[in-house]
Amino acid sequence: MLLLRKEIYSILLICYISLISCSAQNHDHIGLHHWEIPSKNPDRIILTFHEDPSESRAVTWRTDTTIKNAYAEIAEATVNSNFVTNSKKYMAKTETFDLGLYKGNKSLKVHYHSVAFNYLKPNKIYVYRVGDGKSHWSEWIQFKTAKNEYAPTKFVYFGDAQNDVLSHWSRVIRMAYQNAPDASFVIHAGDLINNAHKDYEWAQWFKSGGFIHSQWTAIPVVGNHEFIPLNRGDERKLAIQWKPQFTLPIEKELDEKLHETVYTVDYQDIRIIVLNSNGMLKEQTQYVEQQLKKSTAKWNIITCHHSVFSPAEGRDFEYARKKWKPLFDEFNVDLVLNGHDHTYARGHVPTISTTKGSKNLGTIYVTSVSGPKQYPLDREQIKRYSKEGYQLDKSAEQTQFFQVITIENNKLIYVAYNALGEEYDRAVIIKDFDSGEKELRVK
């Protein structure tokens, strides 16, 4: 009888302990949507550039902390599933990340995993998957490596997604994918979300794009909303998720504070220089000068979040106009892609123009927005920029946009589409690669 009572007590104790541990585990998930909760299955899979786009890519994904060893497999794609027998397995770099570093998040630890695929062949379709190496794998996902020579290509650019991302940005990225499924890469020109460290917002950004993030190679640009204090009164800080969730090129010559927010991608003779317009601007002036001086690319494109010729009220980025624009002029930069102003403006320098287009073209400057937050244009401010050689060509208000940019032979074709997928604006640069002279056409 005594023995039986002891056994009953032991059983009750075990039940109590499991109940406590179970409720402690679940407690972290209370209030979270199911698509925010990490599990053994990979989520938030995102492809980024790492080294030479013709032979490498990086992939980053997330799981719960029970996945301690993670892997990625990659193979040249075949018309059937036989590629699996030739796949190469990479062990991932795994880091533990505590969402609770920011008080606005649940205190919850997750694992981020990343793999850099190297020694790929140019111009090939590859197929990869990520997982635990056993029973928790993603689907096989395809992407194409760049050619190692100049060739036609296409990419997508988004201004700020930022607010109500799942409700109101998802249709824009999905429309962009419908329009340009074969885009080689995608520039997210800052303010991907509103509150840098808020994991619920990153969850929305990843859910909005879904598999598109794992298929298009992303070039994320840091905006002011990815750079805010963790606690009131603290210094501004890069989103705590930024480095764990994006595996980006590291420019070793730059101060560590700028790593993975300032970098250059050379894609088939197109040089894309990504800047962090939040601070340490002087260091970046040197960087951009060197990158442009060294560039042998046929096209040079700059992207940073803050608008160099700002079309919205009270948002003038004087430093860029005074210190960066002269470099863009000197090195004949083709295109500058910005966000931040929640309105649309495409203009160019210098102001010389004809009704059919503009010869003697310098640089095209674009400010755009892909999310729902919209500001009015400040037409007086735009007019004042004409003293600095800027001419506005097309503008819009209250419209969500995405852009598809196609480069082919001596042409760069820029097209802005609205959220309905309708063409709103088009500009074509015709370039003489020998002289560097450019002409701006509307068709």
Ligand SMILES: [Fe+2]
């Ligand atoms: Fe912004």
